[in-house]
Amino acid sequence: MEDILAKLIFLLATSQFVLCDPYYENSTGLQSSRDSKFIFTVIQFSNDICFSPKNESGICYSTSECSEKGEPMGKCAGGFGECCRVALTGCGGDVRLNNTMAYSPNWPGTYNEAMTCTYKVYFAEKPEPPAGICQLRFDYTAMDLVAPSNKGVCENDRLIFENDEKSTYFCGKAPDNYHWYVETVGTNSPHTFTITTDSTNYERKYGIRVSYIPCEQGVPTKCGNYYMGTSGEFISYNY
Ligand SMILES: *[C@@H]1O[C@H](CO)[C@@H](O)[C@H](O)[C@H]1NC(C)=O
Numbered sequence: 442m443e444d445i446l447a448k449l450i451f452l453l454a455t456s457q458f459v460l461c462d463p464y465y466e467n468s469t470g471l472q473s474s475r476d477s478k479f480i481f482t483v484i485q486f487s488n489d490i491c492f493s494p495k496n497e498s499g500i501c502y503s504t505s506e507c508s509e510k511g512e513p514m515g516k517c518a519g520g521f522g523e524c525c526r527v528a529l530t531g532c533g534g535d536v537r538l539n540n541t542m543a544y545s546p547n548w549p550g551t552y553n554e555a556m557t558c559t560y561k562v563y564f565a566e567k568p569e570p571p572a573g574i575c576q577l578r579f580d581y582t583a584m585d586l587v588a589p590s591n592k593g594v595c596e597n598d599r600l601i602f603e604n605d606e607k608s609t610y611f612c613g614k615a616p617d618n619y620h621w622y623v624e625t626v627g628t629n630s631p632h633t634f635t636i637t638t639d640s641t642n643y644e645r646k647y648g649i650r651v652s653y654i655p656c657e658q659g660v661p662t663k664c665g666n667y668y669m670g671t672s673g674e675f676i677s678y679n680y
């Protein structure tokens with residue numbers, strides 16, 4: 442009995458020694474093992490919109506996700522995430538992630554060329570409301586195309602939301618922080634928007650953030666510019 446107890450104490454002492462050894466020998470090691478446990482079990486954040494120190498809009502991802510999807514621009518989620526620049530640069534492309542930016546050719550500079558830039562926005566057609574996506578929202582961080590003619594017609598450049606029943610086309614310069622909603626319910630993915638420019642001499646520029654609006658966050662249908670309350674066949678938003 443005494444023998445067994447002695448062995449048990451020895452075992453306990455041994456396992457305790459083994460368990461504690463790395464902690465006491467290397468406090469740096471302890472810190473890092475605790476940190477990694479902490480990250481895997483506790484820290485979770487949603488892939489929300491974030492802004493870089495220069496106020497460029499990005500998506501909050503882990504460092505490894507960001508290296509696959511974009512470029513890091515600074516921290517987010519209290520320092521645990523990377524504010525990731527997920528952007529289409531050049532002319533056209535596919536949008537599949539919420540808050541993707543579409544930048545004009547030569548961004549942040551201007552371009553002065555006849556081009557047709559086509560963007561396809563893919564979304565899940567199902568589930569249907571209330572669980573799904575009901576609208577796409579386009580936020581312009583910049584929008585400067587050739588202005589409409591005296592008759593108010595976009596004869597040169599055009600921005601067209603091809604699946605939008607409320608608008609035909611836009612051109613000219615948008616006010617700061619302009620936005621436009623397009624319905625997705627009952628339509629097919631993808632939705633296409635196109636920026637067509639002609640050979641008119643003009644320094645153009647656009648930056649458009651695309652966001653997927655869940656049905657419960659949706660604005661009343663047929664409202665393009667909800668907060669400013671303007672909608673119609675053709676919108677002149679030039680000033
Ligand atoms: C302690 O552990 C860290 C990594 O966990 C290692 O870089 C460092 O060299 C170790 N220090 C000692 C004194 O063993």
Ligand SMILES: *[C@@H]1O[C@H](CO)[C@@H](O)[C@H](O)[C@H]1NC(C)=O
Binds near residue numbers: 496498618
């Ligand atoms: C950053 O941009 C957003 C819109 O994209 C705007 O609401 C916000 O005020 C800007 N912040 C700064 C510090 O400029």
Ligand SMILES: *[C@@H]1O[C@H](CO)[C@@H](O)[C@H](O)[C@H]1NC(C)=O
Binds near residue numbers: 539
């Ligand atoms: C997309 O991002 C916006 C924030 O810009 C957010 O309000 C919305 O819920 C997000 N959509 C989805 C489907 O997560």
